[in-house]
Amino acid sequence: MITLEQLEQYEPITIQCHDNPDGDAIASGFGLYTYFKEKGKDVRLIYSGRNRIKKANLTLMLSLLDIPITHVEPQEEPIEGLLITVDCQYGAGNVTKLPAEQVAIIDHHQVEITDVKMCRIEPTFGSCSTLVWKMFLEAGYRVTNMRLGTALYYGLYTDTSQLTEIFNPNDMDMRDQIIHDGEQIRHLKQTNLSLEEMEIAGLALLRSIYNADYHYAVIKTKPCDPNLLGLISDFLIQVAEINSCIVYNEQEDGYKLSVRSCSKEAHANDIAAYVTEGIGSGGGHIDKAGGFINRKLYEKQYTTLHTQAFMGNRMAEFFDNNQTIYAADGDLNTSDMREYCRKSVSFGYIDPLDIFPLGTPTTIRSMAGDLKLLIDGEHYIMIGMRGEVYLRCKEQFLNQNNMVRKRFKLPAALEYNPVIRNDNDGSMRGLIAYAKSCVSIGDIRVYAKKLKKTVKIFPANDEEHVLFGKPGDYLCVRKDNPQDVYVVEKEQFTLFYRRAGRRMQNEV
Ligand SMILES: [Mn+2]
The missing domain is CATH 3.10.310.30 (Diaminopimelate Epimerase; Chain A, domain 1)
Structure with a gap:
């Protein structure tokens, strides 16, 4: 995984967008261009291919934000220094292959090219602009230039259907945090289509x-x-x-x-x-x-x-294949389920009251997306060993877990560290730092079965925090509380549950 510091070793630097560049390719290219320019590098921003940029929104983008991109014809002479293909992968079909001394790739599409060593590809990012912004953060570089902020915001906007189709938390962070000129974005929106x-x-x-x-x-x-x-x-x-x-x-x-x-x-x-x-x-x-x-x-x-x-x-x-379960009904048919025992396992838990006061509207952001929580004093935020974040009613939690007064530690680094945001003032806190350890009480009896269909569970007393299960996951219901219905992922299930009675037989 490359960093901007590594790329800074080269000079001159050429940044190439894919052919027929779109808003995101131009924005992410412009992002890298601005960064290297500020570092005093000899840098240029180019694209190639048969067509010139002519779409109304893109020509407007170039002139509004003063983006110095130029069209080049294919050449045989290798490009001096470093060539970075942005929003595309060197050697792929959508970008003219220009010979170069050194090549790097910064992209957010599915991995297609594997023979370029200097490469950073994040296929779950909504835009390449977000990836460039993330690399800025990693390099300790803050976007204060309004033109650059507006370009990156517009890159995300155009690649996520007007910001409506965002699901990676990094995209949400950029959307919420980057400075941009609202007037210019409005202007660009009105020129979107031909x-x-x-x-x-x-x-x-x-x-x-x-x-x-x-x-x-x-x-x-x-x-x-x-x-x-x-x-x-x-x-x-x-x-x-x-x-x-x-x-x-x-x-x-x-x-x-x-x-x-x-x-x-x-x-x-x-x-x-x-x-x-x-x-x-x-x-x-x-x-x-x-x-x-x-x-x-x-x-x-x-x-x-x-x-x-x-x-x-x-x-x-x-x-x-879609089944809906209202847990409050307590009438889940368990005749096709088997009895299991839950082993005792450790989790992290957080009392949101340790972070923000009662009544605060918050958003919890993790790899799985955003979760709204109004701090009501009745929920704990749970963190699993792989960083998965979910909510549990305090009452239910206390029935199932023993608190250990120790800080919670994850076994491995996460792709995205979950945060909680105060929706009143926008302040954010990393969640992991507040997590304490707990151990689930062992030998809790459940009925469980492997799902063949997707299910949606409306938990009892907590219908707004819907749970989902997909084929392969396990649907579980507690033997002593038929209203306690939940889903456990396959890997977790095999780790944390065993067939009731099995161990006894084995030991004998
Ligand atoms: Mn893109």
Whole structure:
């Protein structure tokens, strides 16, 4: 994993966006350009390929923010010093390969090129602008230049359908923290689409596939700016008969999709995660989400299936397979479940009252996204050994765990350290520092089964903090409390639970 400090060793530095650069490629390239310029480096920002930048929003972006990008023709002479391809991977199909003495890659697409050593690829980041911003933070560089902040913000905006399809916490952090000129962003928004794209949207709407059983629609559009996908799906979801939809199209390396839902049982982020599972990534909010499917992985798994059929099938499967459990009813059928004992395991727990006062509205941000918590004195924040964050009612918690008055320590570093934000004043605290250790009481009896369908559980007394389970996870209910229903991931389950009675037999 490269850092900006390492790249600073080279001179001169050339930063290359992919051919037909979009807002994110230009913004992230401009970010690196500005950084190296401030370090006194000889640096230039370029792109190549047959087409020149001509889309209205992009030419406006270049002039508003004074971005010095130039078009170059392919050349045989190697580029001196270091060439960094940004928002793309050197040698991939969407970027003209320019010979160079040294090459580095900074990108957020699926890994396609593996023979470049100096490389930083984060496929779960919503934009390459976010990755550049993160690398700034790591290098101790703060964005104070308004033009640069506005560019990076617009890069994220254009790559996440107007910020609606964000699911990586790093993207959320940049969205919330980076300085930007609201007036200029408004100006850029009004120039988003071309007449050609208006026509693409019109044609796409005429060719929608509608499923009357589940009230969903699927649309494939011609190649276009990914922003358009979000706009079309925003339009579709307003149609009375349509309660959820996927709008997608084909890109160089796969399929980009935009998901909307207004159904209580089928959230857009769940649909996006389900459709892309194993072949890409997806997520977002309950009403708006997005995702990406990697072409190679798709073609490996579905050799002959047409993508439109695939999307439709996955949607139907999602609805067929979705079970909702209201734990308060206490009537979960356990006849197909087996009895297990929970071993005693350690967790971290945090009393939010140790961080912010009673009544504070907060947002807990972790790799799994944002979780809203109004500090009510009734919940603990739990941290699992892999950094997973969830809430537990204090009463339930005390029944199941013994507190150990020790600081909690994670066995390994996390990809993103969870934070809690005070929504009143925006102040943030790292969660791990407040965590204490606890050990679950062993030998708690549960009924459990491996899930074949996705489930959604509305916990008793706590219906707003919905739990989700996917096929392969275990659905558990406590033997002594049929209202205590929850889901445990497969790996965790095998670690922490054993079949009731098994050990006895083995010991004998
Ligand atoms: Mn991008």
